Amino acid sequence: MPLINRKLSGFTLLEVMVALLIVALALTTLVKGAAEKVNNANYLRDKTFAQWVAINKTSEWRVQKLFPRVGRTSGQQMMGKQQWYWVANTIATEDRNIRRVEVSVFKDEEDKNRKKQPLIRLIAFLSKNI
Numbered sequence: 495m496p497l498i499n500r501k502l503s504g505f506t507l508l509e510v511m512v513a514l515l516i517v518a519l520a521l522t523t524l525v526k527g528a529a530e531k532v533n534n535a536n537y538l539r540d541k542t543f544a545q546w547v548a549i550n551k552t553s554e555w556r557v558q559k560l561f562p563r564v565g566r567t568s569g570q571q572m573m574g575k576q577q578w579y580w581v582a583n584t585i586a587t588e589d590r591n592i593r594r595v596e597v598s599v600f601k602d603e604e605d606k607n608r609k610k611q612p613l614i615r616l617i618a619f620l621s622k623n624i
Contacts, residue, residue: 539574541613544599547571547578548616551597561622562593570603579603581612591622 505513550571555562562584570579578599585594598612605612 543574544613547599548597552618559623593620
């Protein structure tokens with residue numbers, strides 16, 4: 495009986511395991527990257543809403559021709575189906591007809607109370623209408 499020299503084709507178990515490892519690492523990296531993009535998009539959305547809250551507050555004071563007293567005031571405003579918390583710190587300037595107002599906006603009331611870093615801080619100058 496003649497000997498037939500056959501070479502079997504296919505992958506060894508080691509080759510299959512290495513291929514699976516490479517695929518698993520690639521998928522893990524892709525999922526992690528996608529999660530970071532979602533987190534960044536949420537952060538930028540929140541920062542945009544916070545900026546709108548600060549701009550709305552200073553615009554409201556300008557429209558009302560309000561000349562704020564020196565000191566600290568706070569409040570809340572609904573924006574984007576969420577409650578935002580703002581704190582305004584009014585400081586006198588060298589010109590007695592101009593006030594410097596720093597509006598800080600927080601996503602959570604607890605952050606505001608703990609004096610954490612605000613999402614946005616807007617500085618505006620309001621003048622007294624003479």
